[in-house]
Amino acid sequence: MMSLTETSLWDAVKKQYVFKLQSYANFFVSLVIVQLVALLFSAGGMAGTSGIGWNNILVEVKLYSGTGIFIFTVLCTLANSVILTLPFYRNIDFSFVGSRLSGNMANIGFLVTAGLFGGITATLGSILLRNIHYYTGGGGEILKSFFMITPGELVTGMAVAVLYLILFSAAGYFAGLVVQLHRSLLVLLPALIVGLIFYEAANEQIGIFSRLIEFFVFERSPFHFSLKIILSASLLWIGAILLSNRKEVR
Template sequence: MMSLTETSLFEAVKNQYLYKLKSHLGMFLAMVGVQVMALLFSLGGVMSYGMGSQYVNLSIRFFSSEMVIGFTCIWIIVVAVWLTTKDYQNIDFTFVSNRLSSNLSNAAFLVTAALIGGVTAMLSGFLLRIIVYFKGSSYLLSQNFIVTPEVIFTGIAVTLLYLLLFGSLGYFCGVLAQLSKVFIVLMAGTYFGLIILAGRGHHLPELLKVFDFFRGESSLALLAVKVILAAGLIYACSIMLSNRLEVR
């Protein structure tokens, strides 16, 4: 007599999630490479300005980990899109799984990636300070050179939240691209169109100012609520859309 073992949704998601963590360490190595490259770009300063007179010239440069955080956001978008590709999705079906467990394990993997990326991107600011301190021959202001633990944890939390948001957006765009190649053309056209408009000094559409809804939030707790709700909604939409993909 044949017996069938029913696998719960939780077990299916856990098995796929653990498999993805073990088999995709290269993604995190790529993240380190991206962050190191951004750190090298940051050695020249993220912003500078100067002033002077006949006898004195003053040049001021600002250093921060903003570029590293920006590059990490791009990295997690690329990872999120890659998770939605057909070749990658076929790997999930080597397990006892369905679309729901596959999407949930992908979301869990992206949350882990956001956590690791948020911590390393924020801590890169310390490495940047050390390099600038020993490398620079110019006068270095001590203000903000030593960061309090409160500022560190707040920075990690904010970076984590933004990575969660960008990861969910990247996943949603990847699902759209899998539904139809038309969406790829539309998204690419929209992206380059906005760049051209911004370059010509045009005001961007009011719809795009939705990002101010997150960027302008001064309370960490409210920002967390906004990002978690938005990311959850985006993932829910991604799951519903992915159900329209042909089942393997």
């Protein structure tokens, strides 16, 4: 007789998490490629390039920033988190041992790992950008405000990047599951988000997005900032779990 095996939830989550790390290693590869592309764009000088002419002297100011790398990382993370909610990827959870809860928890673990990886590499990318300019000279003088950063600042920068990526991946994961509630939401939800952003930007209105930016970006206390991100991400995760817990699969 075949004996019944006992599996705890935690056990199943661990196994699925390891399985995901192994199977979706390409997510990390694509992230690095996207970051390298962003680095390439940023190396040319992206934001706020301006020239001032005065008494036959032309001063050209080029701003180099690691923000581009981070934005690309965010987009890639969002895409990856939505991909994980697609039916094919969800069905993989049910090829072997797993419940909806364990699958979701393993996905969350995977996305947190991807956030850690993305946040650290994006921050290191901006250091790499500084190095490129330092050694190539960038064709001119480097104005070194914000150029040198202390290890403490580096770690803080990484932590903030990681936390943001975790928040974005939680939002993407939740949105991916919301969209699957009804086919029309696939069009409606992105349209609503993009429309709201444009509406607020065009009318200088205080709306959801300006409030969200205020809520997260303008938070000065590192502790409160971390708490806000972790609580918001947890709410999104719980929402995602509730949305998918009664769902039929395969």
